[in-house]
Amino acid sequence: MSPMAFPRSPDLPFPGPTNRLSQSLLHLHIVGSTPQFTPISVSGSPIISDWMCRFQQQKIPPNDLDTKSLATILRSMRLTEDQLKANSFPRWKDGDRTKVVVEPSFYDFMSGRREFIPDDDTRRRCVRCHAPYRLPTDGRKRVDFCIHHTKPPVYSSDLRIHPCCGRAQGVAGCQHSESHVTDTIRESVLLEFQATPEPTGPGDPRSDAFYALDCEFVYTTVGKEAARITVVDSYGNEVMDCVFRPEHELVDPNTRYSGLTGEEIAHTDKKLGDIREMLFKMVNSETLLIGHALENDLKALRIVHDNVIDTSVLFSRSTAEGRCFKQSLKSLAREQLDMDIQSEGEFTKL
Structure with a gap:
């Protein structure tokens, strides 16, 4: 299927599959x-x-x-x-x-996850290793090693395998970071x-x-x-x-x-x-x-x-x-x- 030709400068060719495109x-x-x-x-x-x-x-x-x-x-x-x-x-x-108000996504609705939570609630779950943790009360970075996989498991034959390392689901992660991270947002935002x-x-x-x-x-x-x-x-x-x-x-x-x-x-x-x-x-x-x-x-x-x-x-x-x-x-x-x-x-x- 051919994409439409957008109006463009003469020196900017339409990018093909090998071009590095933003x-x-x-x-x-x-x-x-x-x-x-x-x-x-x-x-x-x-x-x-x-x-x-x-x-x-x-x-x-x-x-x-x-x-x-x-x-x-x-x-x-x-x-x-x-x-x-x-x-x-x-x-x-x-x-x-x-x-503003942000309606919960279907994923959030089904999983019970809340994207926005009260500012005084410091409980979080790491989006990488899924471990529970708390935000530092002083707002400063805290070292708390996080061991995780970079890709979720997919089926390979009868097993669920992490494509990032080839390890089976449930096996310890292949990457580590020095802190847990979250994508939950404070309500005051x-x-x-x-x-x-x-x-x-x-x-x-x-x-x-x-x-x-x-x-x-x-x-x-x-x-x-x-x-x-x-x-x-x-x-x-x-x-x-x-x-x-x-x-x-x-x-x-x-x-x-x-x-x-x-x-x-x-x-x-x-x-x-x-x-x-x-x-x-x-x-x-x-x-x-x-x-x-x-x-x-x-x-x-x-x-x-x-x-x-x-x-x-x-x-x-x-x-x-x-x-x-x-x-x-x-x-x-x-x-x-x-x-x-x-x-x-x-x-x-x-």
């Missing part, structure tokens, strides 16, 4: 592909069927379009308000816009969100723009935080790429997945507030943002935004039983673009 740019090209089915979104997923999340197929002609025409087509793919809520996007709790700014007028150029956005995440003493943002425009140009400091002390840069190192983060003086200020110079409330599981990026950036295309929703797969699940960006890139991304031991935003 995930942000990849989102744009995936949206240019046509779904092979009528997908149903999942509330953070692997399996759920919900009438409110159905999405009509939208075929995009495989020829070059001007940016304005393309934007018109893309806007027909935006998530509805019900879809935003069902897929755990941050939404305003009431009209005064002082606090729900008071820290900002809405993307309103247009300055009918001529505001931000209103007709659309961008692909992707964040990279690290672990801190309080949980998972964003530490890099990459934004790509409709021509495939990287218009923003910033490493910034998380709000709390770094525990693990999560290099295997983020590509970041502690040294890179230590050498930047930018903070989340600076990043939002920079982003809002390009983005207003009418700008179309494209991403994969974009709710995670917006929660990390503490942003409420209405105009979203999410490829994890657009290309969610239905089963013969009527259930559906979200595909990873890796499998989606392979299926729609015949590209292999996120290879073992290799990270690049390009």
